[in-house]
Amino acid sequence: MSEKIKRLLSELQDYYLLSIQGLLGIFRKPFYSKDAIDQMDYAGAGSFVIVMIVSLFIGMALSLQLSAELGVLGLKMYTGKVVGISIIREVGPVTAALVYCGRVGAGMASELGSMVIGHQVDSLRVFGVDPIKKLVTPRLLSSIIMLPALTIIGNAIALLGGYYIAVFVSHQSGYVYWSSIRDILNFENVFSGSIKPFMFGFLIASISCYMGLTTKGGAKGLRKSTTNAVVFSIIMIIISDFMLTKILLYLLGFSL
Amino acid sequence: MIAFDDVYFSYGDHHILKGVNFQIQESERVAILGGSGGGKTTILKLIVGLLKPDSGRILIDNDDITIKSEDELMEVRKKFSIVFQDGALFDSLNVKENVAFCLREYTKMSEQEIDEEVDELLRIVGVEHAKYYMPDELSGGMHRRVAIARSLAVTKPRMFLYDEATTGLDPVNAENICNLINELSKNGTGHIIVTHRVIDALRVADRFIFLKDGGIALDGDSSVLIRSNISDIVVFINELKYNLS
Incomplete structure (x- = not known):
């Protein structure tokens, strides 16, 4: 038992060191800007369509559910407001993060894992290149930039999906829907929804890179590290979402 | 040593x-x-x-x-210059970029100088025709040769x-x-x-x-x-x- 706890603590320490070194690498030479741009292209542009599709249907489903429920209470006109707050503060950032984790996080872990197995990471070390700077920092940077961007676009698409359902299925006024959305686009809501993707991007990239770089064994080890990257990232997204929500509500003066 | x-x-x-x-x-x-x-x-x-x-x-x-x-x-x-089992070429880079990796990392050679150096190294190992191949397009023997060319580009190794x-x-x-x-x-x-x-x-x-x-x-x-x-x-x-x- 004590061995297991010791190993867990040691792994947590290694993860912490890798994350910090990876993050500090953004500010230290040499800058691997081409690698960072390649990663942004893969992570951002490559995830664009998937995030759009998922966000559109999440927005439509949310609007459908709320229209039905609020209709019973005679409060259909609040559909836009509730859909807007849900998406901007909570559903949008988490949905984008989960999609990003499934596509990009898994890709990072498997790519780095296969580099470890194929001795490519050893080659980098022999050539005097710091693998954390070369491999982890560009991935962290790209995730910290691209996930917030994807979240903002995803939120807009989800709100459009909500609009379509509210107006064309639930027969509500489009003007009322958009004016409700405009009302909730205040600093508090936008800030609390925008801060989360930065944290989620950091968590997904750091966990996935750590899992990839600690891959042991062959195909089985690669499967394990890829699965662990996705599972631990999802768990950490949900936990950190709760904690951030609690902190932000407190900081922004919302009373519970 | x-x-x-x-x-x-x-x-x-x-x-x-x-x-x-x-x-x-x-x-x-x-x-x-x-x-x-x-x-x-x-x-x-x-x-x-x-x-x-x-x-x-x-x-x-x-x-x-x-x-x-x-x-x-x-x-x-x-x-040292080390050639790993199976070559360990970077699979996202083509042959030229693999061989040029350390030249770009450690020297201030111009693009033309790098190109000439890569040509020379590939000629030494006998795979000059594969300059723009990706690693997955190389045979086992070519893989090792490119890996040796890349290792030669590191520095002047003592072993x-x-x-x-x-x-x-x-x-x-x-x-x-x-x-x-x-x-x-x-x-x-x-x-x-x-x-x-x-x-x-x-x-x-x-x-x-x-x-x-x-x-x-x-x-x-x-x-x-x-x-x-x-x-x-x-x-x-x-x-x-x-x-x-």
Whole structure:
């Protein structure tokens, strides 16, 4: 038992060191800007369509559910407001993060894992290149930039999906829907929804890179590290979402 | 140049090296032989500091590298040029970019100079036609050749380290790689090759170290190797005789 706890603590320490070194690498030479741009292209542009599709249907489903429920209470006109707050503060950032984790996080872990197995990471070390700077920092940077961007676009698409359902299925006024959305686009809501993707991007990239770089064994080890990257990232997204929500509500003066 | 002093190494509960001692001078041509999982590759990784031993000292130029930090090890690694098993080419880069990797990393050469240097290195290893191929488009032999070209671009190494450079290759390609290894050592630069193919070891080495049960079962020249009556070595030699017959 004590061995297991010791190993867990040691792994947590290694993860912490890798994350910090990876993050500090953004500010230290040499800058691997081409690698960072390649990663942004893969992570951002490559995830664009998937995030759009998922966000559109999440927005439509949310609007459908709320229209039905609020209709019973005679409060259909609040559909836009509730859909807007849900998406901007909570559903949008988490949905984008989960999609990003499934596509990009898994890709990072498997790519780095296969580099470890194929001795490519050893080659980098022999050539005097710091693998954390070369491999982890560009991935962290790209995730910290691209996930917030994807979240903002995803939120807009989800709100459009909500609009379509509210107006064309639930027969509500489009003007009322958009004016409700405009009302909730205040600093508090936008800030609390925008801060989360930065944290989620950091968590997904750091966990996935750590899992990839600690891959042991062959195909089985690669499967394990890829699965662990996705599972631990999802768990950490949900936990950190709760904690951030609690902190932000407190900081922004919302009373519970 | 290289000295192992009572080196122990294990992966978890699996003890790989148990008190290994040897010295290798930089102009020597050494083959490390042994069965799979016997610690051959581990020795190469220990030499360049990619692994740290459980105990014992590893001296490079009388300098103990087991107590050095990762940054200090960078200087040690510059003394060697290592070709990993299967080449370990960066699979997201084409042949030219793989070979140019260290040139871009460490020199301020212009694009034209890099291009010329890459052409020269690819010509030396005989794969100049594959300059724009991706690693997955290369055959096994070409893979190793490109890996050797990339290792040549590092710096002027004092010693070459080859990990299973001929494993998995057909006899013609294996012989070509051996010839290339000998060619690169003509100017007196030594090498250590890790292999389980005795025929290739005899082609490229003058000294043979045979690993068995975590220790050195034999250390000598080709006559010592061939005349050995250690059971595992006899099996290796018998395979060679069978191939020759």
